Amino acid sequence: MIRKKILLIGDFGVGKSSLIRRYIDNEFSDKYKTTIGVKISKKYLKIEGIKCELLIWDIEGATVIKKIPQSYFKGASGAIFVCDISREETKNNLLEHINNFLHINKSAQYVVAYNKIDLLSEKEQKAFSSKLANNEFAVSAKIDWNVSNLFETLSKKMLS
């Protein structure tokens, strides 16, 4: 079985832990609980006949005064960069996170998750989604929108 390490990276409060919780346990809580340090969750997948164990690293979100320790990035095959669609600054910080990650893992794959899409109206969601690139996803951990697709697309990219 192939084992792959992936990370969820983004500012604090964008919903990284919620996306993992939705994907692993199919649960969601509205209550915000800050992640400190790192927590690993496992998910077994079969992608196009290949069995794979995903080690999903939920790491503490970045704040203005505390950046993500780059030691966490080592050995990762992929990353999901998460931002909160309702907080412009979390979108603006994505590029910095991507650069930091690719600096350590030059050949790693990545996707971008625009979380909390449920906060937009149906019309706004359509307009927003139509502008996204192939590796960008409008998602919602709260209403379980596109979450599995997000993780599985990254897994396919890593295994291809």
Added chain:
Amino acid sequence: MRTVQIVLNSILSKNIFEYILVDKNLHILEYSQGIKRYLEMTPKIGSDILEYIPEFIGNEDEIKKIFIQKYCLFTLETIQKNDYYINISIEYCDSQTAIVLLHNVTSITIHQQNLLQYSNESTLLYNTLNKVINNQNSMVFVANINKIEFANQQFLNYFNIPDLQTLTKDTIKIYKYIDSSIEDYTHLYELFQDKEQDIKIGNDTFIITASKIETTHHLFTLTNVSHISNKLNRDPLTGIYRKSYLNTIMQDKIKQRQLFSLIVLDLDDFKKVNDTYGHIVGDAVLKQFVQLIEQNIDKNDCFARWGGEEFLLLFLSTDVRYLQDKLENLRKQIEEYKFDIASHITCSFGATCSTYDDEEIDTILYRADKALYEAKKAGKNKIIFKIN
């Protein structure tokens, strides 16, 4: 050796440290019993440590360096395992063995997490409040006696200040824009506390409010009402000021003991224009008359419609010779101008200058009006000065 064993047992019994011994291939050789609470399953001797501590995955090469470089240490901090937070480090034991130490930091990490949670929630709230304040139509600022401590984006934009840091570094005296006699922000607060009042900053009109938010700090809001004020102050037909606006300017000048001159202008025989050509032509004449005057006065001069065909001009100069030349030029321009349909029309001027004895607008207005009456009586198309 016995002492070491006692110390080690003591540490292990406190549930602070647990250990796993691994060989060069990172296979488990031995472990302390307390380790089980951190792992999903009981470790098997001889199995790969990565099965139990997947946090090491991706760092295998770096870990194996420990066996070559004896003093090399590999550490991962604040790892959540089950309900515990642990720091994991792996270090050299002997040429065939390395020790993985699992340091229980749950208690201190939970305290850190509570602080981080509070800090993150505060940041979110701060960012939201900032967005709310920056999206106000009004300028908002907080000041102590002589320094602005906070201002919203509208404020920074209006006063052309690049950012909040620049603002708080400098001692910007906004109150001086409002009234040069105001001494500091406390004085500004005392003048405007608990009431809404119009103030002028440059050409803009603002409603100012001031309230106390701390013993030492005051909150000020400045709402730009220039567009409303313009609508209220402007004559709808000609677009120039109404007399009421000119009154406030004259009142301010009297209060500030600044001298000025006031001229009443009246189009001669304008009733005939209305009677002969109708009000549409009459209105067009008034508009053309206003344009003609505006083209021949300066930016600082103030031109207003009193009503009907009567107008007012306010000049900041009280130099009679200068005024006479200026008004004569206006009189000639009007006389020579060919108005649509109505053709040639003339205008009479009654002029006066304010004095330091003038306390009422009406006194000045009365003198100018009396001068106008004399200009009419003298045959119209004349300029008469009445100096007190």
